Structures are given as C-alpha cells and as structure tokens.
Amino acid sequence: MAWGVLMEAFSMAQSKNIYDKQGVKTGEIRGQTIITSTRKFAYGTMERLIKEAGERGFKVFQWCILETIEKHDPAVCKLTPFDEDCKGRCNEYEGYYSFTDTVANRKRLDRDTWDAQWRCLKPSAKGLVYPQFNPLLHVRKLTPDTGAKVILAEDFGFAEGHANVIGFWQVTSSGVKQMIGELYIEGMVDDDLVWEMENKLIELGFIEEKYITYDKEHRKQVRQFYIAKVEDWYCPPEEPSKIAIRETYGYRVTTQTDPEIRRVTFGIPLIRKDLEDGLLVFDESCIGTIGEMGMYPNKERPDGTFLNEPQKKHDNGPDMVRYFYINAYPYPPQVQRIEPCKEEGNETILAGIMDMEF
Numbered sequence: 001m002a003w004g005v006l007m008e009a010f011s012m013a014q015s016k017n018i019y020d021k022q023g024v025k026t027g028e029i030r031g032q033t034i035i036t037s038t039r040k041f042a043y044g045t046m047e048r049l050i051k052e053a054g055e056r057g058f059k060v061f062q063w064c065i066l067e068t069i070e071k072h073d074p075a076v077c078k079l080t081p082f083d084e085d086c087k088g089r090c091n092e093y094e095g096y097y098s099f100t101d102t103v104a105n106r107k108r109l110d111r112d113t114w115d116a117q118w119r120c121l122k123p124s125a126k127g128l129v130y131p132q133f134n135p136l137l138h139v140r141k142l143t144p145d146t147g148a149k150v151i152l153a154e155d156f157g158f159a160e161g162h163a164n165v166i167g168f169w170q171v172t173s174s175g176v177k178q179m180i181g182e183l184y185i186e187g188m189v190d191d192d193l194v195w196e197m198e199n200k201l202i203e204l205g206f207i208e209e210k211y212i213t214y215d216k217e218h219r220k221q222v223r224q225f226y227i228a229k230v231e232d233w234y235c236p237p238e239e240p241s242k243i244a245i246r247e248t249y250g251y252r253v254t255t256q257t258d259p260e261i262r263r264v265t266f267g268i269p270l271i272r273k274d275l276e277d278g279l280l281v282f283d284e285s286c287i288g289t290i291g292e293m294g295m296y297p298n299k300e301r302p303d304g305t306f307l308n309e310p311q312k313k314h315d316n317g318p319d320m321v322r323y324f325y326i327n328a329y330p331y332p333p334q335v336q337r338i339e340p341c342k343e344e345g346n347e348t349i350l351a352g353i354m355d356m357e358f
C-alpha cells in the first residue's frame with residue numbers, strides 16, 4: 001500500500017459520544033484504525049510503520065500461525081516440516097486454522113518467506129541490496145576517537161523523503177570503518193548544514209571546551225579549530241555550488257569524479273564484503289542510515305524476482321555510505337591499499353596513508 005494512501009486513511013477514524021435518553025453524555029466510543037499485515041518486505045509500508053510506531057503512538061500486536069493453528073496429532077506432526085516450528089506443542093493450541101493447510105503451505109514456501117509471512121519472525125531479506133546487514137552485528141555504541149580526525153561523507157538532499165545525510169567516519173587501526181555520528185535532515189539550507197555539522201563535532205567531543213561556542217560571530221573566529229578536526233569532506237560532484245559553500249567555510253572537500261568508480265556496481269560489493277567481514281559498524285545513534293541500510297531495495301521484476309540493481313528508494317543513507325567508500329577506497333581489486341596503521345597512543349591515523357601498486 002502506498003504511504004500517502006495509508007496516511008489519508010488514518011485521518012478518517014472518528015470518535016462517537018454515547019448519550020442516554022435524556023441526552024446526557026454517558027460515554028464515548030473511541031475511533032481507531034487497525035492495520036493488519038504480514039511483514040512481507042523489509043522495505044515495505046508495514047516495516048516503516050513498525051519503525052515509526054513509537055513516535056506515532058501506535059500499539060503493535062504481533063501474532064503468527066502458532067496463535068491460530070488448531071490442535072493436532074503429535075504423531076502426524078512429527079513427520080511434517082511443521083514439527084520444527086511446533087516443537088511438540090501440538091495439544092496446546094486453541095486456534096481454528098487447519099493443520100493440513102498449514103503443513104501444505106510450509107511445504108510450498110521457502111524458509112525466508114515462511115519466517116516472514118507465517119511466523120512473523122522477521123521481514124524478508126529478499127530483494128535487499130544489503131541482505132548481509134544485521135543490526136545485531138553491525139550496530140553498537142561506539143566511542144569516537146576524539147584525539148584523531150574525522151572524515152565526513154555527504155549525500156545531498158532537501159525535499160521530503162530526500163534527506164541530506166552527513167556521516168561522521170573514523171577508521172580504526174585494525175581497518176574497521178566506524179560511522180560514529182550522523183546528520184539526517186530534510187529541508188535545510190547549506191549554511192545551516194555546515195553549522196549543524198560543527199555542532200555535531202562538539203556533541204561528539206572533538207572540540208576543546210574553550211572553542212565551543214554557539215555564537216555565529218565567535219564561531220567564525222575559532223572555526224580553524226573545527227576545520228582542523230575534519231580530515232576530508234566527501235561530496236557527490238553533481239552540485240558544485242554546494243561544494244563551493246563548504247569550501248568557503250574553509251573545509252577541504254573531495255569528490256570522486258571517475259564515472260566507473262561512481263557506478264553503484266563498484267561501491268556496493270565493497271560494502272557487502274565489509275559487512276560480511278564485520279569491518280563496517282554504525283553507532284546506535286545513526287538511526288536514519290541504519291534504518292535505510294536494512295530497507296534499501298533492489299529493483300523488482302514483474303514476476304516478483306529481483307534484479308541486482310538498487311531502486312532509488314531508501315537510498316539517502318546507503319548512498320552516503322557508498323560515497324565514503326568510493327572516496328576512501330577507490331582502488332580496483334589488483335591494487336592494494338595499506339590500511340591506516342596504529343602509531344603512538346590510541347589515535348586513529350588517517351593522514352599520510354600510502355597507496356601501493358603490486
């Protein structure tokens with residue numbers, strides 16, 4: 001269902017007052033909207049609703065075939081693939097749904113679809129650009145290395161649904177790419193974005209107490225201490241005027257202009273590999289990017305199968321991640337990059353990295 005249509009439906013719930021014969025109000029029937037759905041796709045309307053349930057004030061109830069199936073014969077169950085889900089509770093059920101139909105459906109469906117649509121365990125990862133992404137493995141509380149510098153990666157955006165995303169990145173001595181902070185904002189002009197980026201540097205602990213100021217004039221005088229904390233700012237090349245604004249403030253901006261490297265087919269495999277190897281992690285505060293990494297869909301064919309090519313949907317955060325990779329690691333496979341190495345202290349060394357060709 002389209003998001004807009006659903007939002008329209010939400011506006012229709014109406015409460016009604018109850019009156020007695022004398023016309024005195026005795027109660028109220030509260031209007032409510034009840035939505036039921038399976039969790040068919042990780043990037044579907046239902047997943048977005050569940051994600052936003054807290055802030056929208058929805059109550060979420062979840063049930064699956066185990067709540068609706070009828071009592072059945074344990075001896076028969078043992079011989080069916082449903083036994084794996086049932087785990088011998090055959091006599092405990094109080095539902096109405098036919099055991100025979102359940103078994104027939106279990107046999108027809110693959111595990112992924114069954115878990116998503118009949119067990120309500122998880123949304124299907126089918127069709128995702130990053131099926132490897134798992135918040136349990138790739139999201140945690142990270143501690144910024146405030147003695148080192150930070151790399152910014154940005155995907156430009158402004159309109160609703162097209163957030164401007166700035167990722168704050170550091171690479172550890174063991175080569176783990178850490179996204180330590182995020183700005184994920186719609187409808188903000190460039191000067192304000194730069195201001196908010198600097199405020200985020202403060203929030204993350206990169207700015208010394210004596211240079212922390214929220215006065216615009218004073219910030220100008222100490223801006224060099226903010227600039228000194230940013231190793232590089234990766235931007236897409238399409239909008240030179242936006243890049244110029246960031247440079248006017250004194251920040252160094254780098255853009256990847258090689259059309260081959262800018263192809264999604266270059267960056268996506270790098271990210272998939274790092275997700276598999278646990279070399280890419282996100283701080284739990286980066287909720288815009290984390291949400292989209294788990295929803296970013298491939299294009300779907302009319303027959304329901306998927307192309308290995310992303311849709312332009314839920315791509316703000318994932319594009320920013322890709323810009324980080326194609327600017328920081330723009331090397332074809334036969335060329336190896338020497339990872340930042342650990343030097344004295346606990347500093348992440350980001351400068352002076354040497355490239356070597358073999």
Ligand SMILES: [Zn+2]
Pocket residue numbers: 072073074077078082083086087088089090
């Ligand atoms: Zn059973």
